[in-house]
Every structure is written in C-alpha cells, then in structure tokens.
Amino acid sequence: MQPFLQLERENHIIIARMNRPESRNALTSPEYIQEFVDLCAVIRRDRSIKVLVLTGNGSAFCAGGNVKDMRDRSGIFEGSPVELRNQYRDGIQRIPLCVYELDIPVVAAINGAAVGAGLDLACMCDVRIAAEKASFAESFIKLGLVPGDGGAWLLPRVIGMPRASLMSLTGDAINSAKALAWGLITESVPAEDLMETAMSVARSMAANPGHALRLTKRLLREGEHMRLSSLLEMSAAYQALAHTTEDHGEAVNAFLERRAPQFTGN
Structure with a gap:
C-alpha cells in the first residue's frame, strides 16, 4: 500500500502530500497518524530541513475522520469509552503534539475542503494559503461530537474566540473569501497557483539561516x-x-x- 504522506524534497524544503484522494484524505487509521509522527521525528533530526509544506492530493485538503467508521464503530472509533479515550490520546492527538511543536515553519497549501480534524490540522501550521475553491468547517458538532484533536485550543488562537465559537457551535462551513477576511488564511489564490504560491513563501523562509x-x-x-x-x-x-x-x-x-x-x- 502506498504511504499516506507522499514526500518530496526541494533543497531545504519538504513537501508532504496527503495521498488518499478517494477518501478525501480522511485520517482513518493509526498508520496514517504514525506517518505524521515519523515525519516530524525525521525533521527534528535533520537540521538541513528548514520548512515543511503540507497539502492534499485530490479535491480535499483533509476531510477529518471517516464518518462510515464512526457509524460502524470500527477502526479508530471502536471500543468502550475507556478504550476510545485512550485511542484519541495515543492516536490522533499525537499529530498536534508533533506538528504544532515542530521547530521549523510549516506552510499549509489548502487545496480543498479542510473539515473537522482537517481544519485543526491546518491550524497547526504557521501559515495557511488556500485555493479559492477551498472551504473550512469545524464540523464536529454536526456529528454530535466535540473537537477531539485540539481544535478548541488551536482555532481560537488563529481567528479569535468569537469567530472560533461561531464555527465550533454551528459547525457551518465558510468559504475561502471569508477565511481570508477572518485571518484563518493569509492568501486565497486560484487553484492552479496554489502550490507555486505556497512554495514561494517556503523558499523565502528557507533562504534564512x-x-x-x-x-x-x-x-x-x-x-x-x-x-x-x-x-x-x-x-x-x-x-x-x-x-x-x-x-x-x-x-x-x-x-x-x-x-x-x-x-x-x-
């Protein structure tokens, strides 16, 4: 099976593409989570890496959790309340602990929908650049859930508590234009310009010591x-x-x- 994270390198920049377009890059398995943890460990050890660019292949950046697995209580959503708690702590919560805490800058190139855990993943990055077609939703409440991977801490720090409350308590999506006005993203660009814009920012960062x-x-x-x-x-x-x-x-x-x-x- 192909890795979830498709990795490329340009000089001092690592590009990581979430590569499950058929599932809209949903974070569905412990193996996907482990790839994030392993990548961050490599970056911590390799001092020649200066910037990480994170994006998704296909129509979405990241659709968060797999709703069918939630329905079936399977995969990472299987088990008793105690087991589920530990699966969150030992599973998806490892992503914010490694990605958010990286010492190097992380640039998110948001190519499509960033939903639930996908939005939280974007908020773990330092700079967010989005395609004009991208959308954003802190959608946990629509499924009767709470942000389980740090969104209640991350989102208010990016857009402020009132707007974070609105997104979290309605679960409604916002488009790229509103995300730009709210400060959730720094640029909204045509889809065909997204990666070059993100790489231009990354190169500008990587040009520094x-x-x-x-x-x-x-x-x-x-x-x-x-x-x-x-x-x-x-x-x-x-x-x-x-x-x-x-x-x-x-x-x-x-x-x-x-x-x-x-x-x-x-």
Missing part, C-alpha cells in the same frame, strides 16, 4: 502562553546563541558588502 528560523518559531510558540518578562528572558538567551553562529556573521557581512549570503547551517 536555519538556526534563526527554529529559534524564532520557538519564541512565537512559547509567547502564546508566557508572560512578557519570561519571553524577554528567553529571547535574550536565544539571541546570545544566535550572535555566536557563523551564519549570523555571514548575514552581517553580506548585508554590509551588499551581496547574497551563503549560509552553512553553522
């Missing part, structure tokens, strides 16, 4: 739940590290000499 990308991303993440004084202490420590890197010296020299820098990752 890797250590600075990772440290800056970590500061942004920690700043979401840290006092200003604590973040300033952390920023001072990170800045001290950054000042001693070879890439910082190269960036300064290149700026003063008005030439393109040549970074080594050191």
